[in-house]
Amino acid sequence: MGVKGKPEEEGISELLLGYLEDEVFGRLGQSSLxxxxxxxxxxxxxxxxxxxxVDSLLRERDRISRRTLRRADLEAAFSDRTFxxxxSExxxxxLRCGPNAPTLNIEPKRLSAEETQKILGEGINFGLIFGAESIYFQDVVLAFQVDEFSSRPLRDGKVNVLGVHLDWLTEKGEAVRALLVDESWRVxxxxxxxxxPLHVVQTLHLPFSRETDLHRRLSDTFRDAGIVQVNPYEASERADxxxxxxxxxxxxxxxxxxFRLIPKSSLLKDALKMLEAFIEDLSLRRKRSSLGVFIQPNRGTEGWMVERFRFDVYRxxxxxxxxxxxxxxxxLxxxxxxxxxxxxxxxxxxxREPEETRNLKHISLRIxxxxxxxxxxxESGYAQVSEKLVASRGRGGEIIDLHKALRNLYYRSCGEWVRLNVTSKDVRRIKCAAEAAAQALNSGLPEEDSLKMVGVDMVLEVPGADEPILPVLLEANPRPAGLxxxxxxxxxxxxxxxxxxSSAIFRAIRLMRRRLLHGKGS
Incomplete structure (x- = not known):
């Protein structure tokens, strides 16, 4: 289903990376490293x-050749400075991510047009656009391709999942390089x-400091090129x-x-008046004098600058x-x-039976x-748990399996923490809440302009004894991480x-197949 794999032989890229880490970085002292x-x-x-x-590799070419037993593909590797x-990248x-970070198999020789055609065939090219570390993003590419294969109907065409770094795109939104899954299911x-050419794209992990600006520019490029977008910027902005x-x-x-929004242009004294008014109004509505309020940037992600404060209206x-x-x-x-x-x-x-409150962790669900x-x-997701109030992974939260989370939930009743028995009806409530959240985000948008995949964050509540679980929507991420x-x-x-x-997104892509490949209505 891709480049023919050679699982029995270490790739030349992995050999060169190993040499760099052993013989170049390995010569450095800890402070230099x-x-x-x-x-x-x-x-x-x-x-x-x-x-x-690159200069170090070229200088030590002969030494590397001896170490690798003069492999035939080494000559091609050293003749291509791009490789x-x-x-080096x-x-x-x-180096940034640590010694336990995964490696990446990079083919030294570019694929000819004929070789590319043989690999990709007449399938739809689904580009996952990213700007983060390729060594980690390869797992996302593999996950999507597995879902594509698992959901592919008999006698239906393949959707080629291509991980494309934003630096590997042409001005027309085409890919000059990509991560793909080979026949041995290796990236x-x-x-x-x-x-x-890319027929469908989904923009995912981008550098945090320029995330929305980059997404906007990429979205403009894809729109001008007539490429279908899973998460066009205009729709994604509703979630950002x-x-x-x-x-x-x-x-x-x-x-x-x-919630309440305090505009960036506000003076601090006015912002504090808005905060006080929000607390007073909330106190009346909830009939409580002590309240917890999260204060955060309106456009932050992954727990960035999110803090929780407790307020007493009588103080x-x-x-x-x-x-x-x-x-x-x-x-501000x-x-x-x-x-x-x-x-x-x-x-x-x-x-199984937490004896102390310290055994209990805060939890949020990403659906x-x-x-x-x-x-x-x-159709999928994970839970984030933490001893801290902000459970997101960006703030040190731990990702765990959804079902493990749902089997180990507790709520306060009569002064004690009681195990919650989550039923299939509760799970359907969670699903329905997430689906309704996505539908509401797309209110008034035609399908081609809609946000077609989103990560919905929620917490759960038990309103009272013998009452069903109540999912409470927190936020939506148009470029969901941790997929x-x-x-x-x-x-x-x-x-x-x-x-x-997701298998749903591949069903949507296949329904668009004729229009994508032949420019005809589906």
Whole structure:
């Protein structure tokens, strides 16, 4: 189903990476190695290091040749500076990410047009666009290709999943290089002599500091080229803007926390008045004097600058020296501030019977929802658990299997933590809430402009004794991370889940097959 695999032989890229780490980086002392890591994390430093690594390989060519028993493919590798540059980039990725980071098999020879045609055939090319480390993104490519294969009907054409770094795109949105899955189900990176057209694209992991700007520019490129987008920027912006997300959910009467937006242009004194008014209003609505409120950037992701504060309405005003005021001031320098009510009264414990409160962890669910050509389907996800109130992985949270999480939930009743028996009806409520969230995000948008896959975050509540689980929607991510950690969300909690991202999105892509490949209506 791809480049013919050679699992019995280590690739030349892996040999060169091993040589660099053993013989080049390995000669450095610990302090020099740490300095190298710091330089590798800076754009200008990384460029200089890439040149240094390539020059080091060329200088030690004869030594490498002897070490690799003069392999025939070594000559081709050293004659292609682009290939050596890719080796240097992956070496720096592994340097930044640590010794346990995965390696990557890079083909030294570019594929000719004939070889490319033989591999990709007449299938639809589905480009997963990324800007993060390729050594980690290869797992996402593999996960998607497995889902494609598992969901492919008999006698139906293949959808080629191609991981394409944004630097591997032409001005017309074609791919000159890609990560793909070979016949031995191993991910390899290949270059193409002739740029490969992409028929469908999904923009995923991008550098945090430029995430939305890059997505906007990429989306413009793909739209101008007539390429179908799973997550076009205009629709994704509805999820990037958390206040907009909550407004759309509120209009559709979906369960989500109370919120308020403080504009970036606000003076701190005015922002604090808005905070006080929000707390007072929330206190009246919830009939509680003590409240938890999350304060966060309106456009932040993965727990960035998210903090929770507890307020008592009877303790007077909030001064500029209050920790919440300082946090608001810090956010206002960068973004609008979102005030969000604390929700969720269910906890997770890995122990069968937690004896102490410290055994209980905060939990949120990430549910992946995808368009299947006619409706949205919640079919996979994972749970994030943490001893901290912000359970996201970006803040140190741990990813665990959804079903393991659902089998080990507890809620407070009569002063004690009681195990929650999650039923198949509860699971369907979770699915329905996530599907409704995706539908609401796309209110008023035609299919071609819609957000066709989204990660919906939620917490769970037990409103009262003998009442069903209530899913509470927190936010939506149009470029969901951690997809390769996702497992299927089965109706039965005790069912054995499988590794899965989405089969629905491939059904939607196949329904578009004729239009994508032949320019005809489906």
């Amino acid at each position: 740490e300095a190298l890591k710091r330089r590798a994390s800076e754009p200008s430093g990384a460029e200089a290091l890439k040149r240094w690594i 050596l540059t890719r080796i 992956v070496a720096l990725e592994r 390899r990176e290949v270059g193409f002599e002739a740029a490969v 803007d958390k206040a907009w997300t909550h407004e759309l959910w509120l209009r559709c009467r979906l369960e989500s926390p109370a 007077g005003g909030i001064g500029v020296e209050h920790p919440a005021a300082k946090h608001i001031a810090a956010i 320098r960068l973004d609008d501030v979102l005030l969000r009510e604390e929700r969720g009264n269910i906890r997770f414990s890995p122990l 992946n929802v995808a368009w299947n050509g006619s409706s949205f389907v919640a 390769n950690h996702s497992t299927s969300l089965e109706d039965e909690v005790d069912a054995e889940p499988k590794l899965m991202v």
